[in-house]
Amino acid sequence: MQGRRLAVAIHHHKGKGVSVRNPPKMSFSEMNSDGWVSRLKADFLSGGAIIVTQTPANEDGAAVLLLSRMIGKPMWTTVPRRPGNADCLEDIVHRIEAVNTPAVSKMGLPVLSTTASEFGCHTDESYLSEPAEAIALHCIRQASTGGGTILADVRDLVGTLRVCDAEALRGDFPHRSGSACILSGSNDSPAIRYNPYEFSRGKGEVLSTRQRCAMAALDEAIGACAIVIRLDPGDCLILDNRRILHGRTSFDPSDGRLFLRVRLRIS
C-alpha cells in the first residue's frame, strides 16, 4: 500500500479491550484435566482470543493441529509452497518464517508471512468469500527482538470510530477476488474482515473518497487500540478471525523466527 503507514502508533497496554490485552491462558500440560477442553472453547468464544502455553514447540505441527481440532475444523487453503512445508504433518499447517526468496502473491507483491517485515493488523483471507473463522498461531522459535504480536479487538475499534466512518465501512469494498463490507454484525457484536494491503488495491477499482477516508479512520483506530504481546516458544494463540485483528512487528531475519499457522472453520 502506498503512502499510508500501518499500525502507526502501537500503544502498549492502552487498548480498552480487556480480553485482547490480556488473553486468558491455559497450559497444554493440563489438557487431560476435567473440563479443560470445554474451558478452552468457552474462553475462546467469549474473549475471541486464548493462549495455550507449554504447547510442545515442534516443527511437525502435531500440537497446533491437536489444539485446532478442539476448537473447529482445520481448513486446507492454497498458500505458496515454501521450503520446509513438506515437513509439516499436513498441508493445513503453514510455516510463517522469513525465507531468502519471499513468496510472491498473484498481485506481484511479496507475501509478508515469508518476510521479516512488519505485517500490519489484518484478518486472514479477507479477500475470500468465506474467510477462515479462526486461526491458530503457534510460536516455535521467537526473534530476539521484534516479532511481537499486534492485536486489536473490533469491539474497541467500533467504540473509537465516528458513526459515519463505521457506516461507510459497512458498504462494499473491492478486493482481490470480489468485494465485501469491512464491518458487519450488530454494534454489540461487530465482525470485521480487513487487510489494508488488499482493500487499498481492490482489483484495479478505485475506492471513493468516502471509502478512503473511512479506511484511514479505521487505520487510525487500529493504531490507537492495538496492543503488542510477545509470544514465546510453546505459546499457541488462537484467535477469532472475525473479531480480533492480528499482525506482527518486524524482526531480524537471521533470528530463525518460526510460527506455525492453522486456519479453521468453527461453525
Ligand SMILES: O=C(O)CCC(=O)C(=O)O
Ligand atoms: O508472523 C506472525 O506472527 C503473523 C503472520 C500473519 O499474520 C500471517 O501470516 O497471516
Ligand SMILES: [Fe+2]
Ligand atoms: Fe495473518
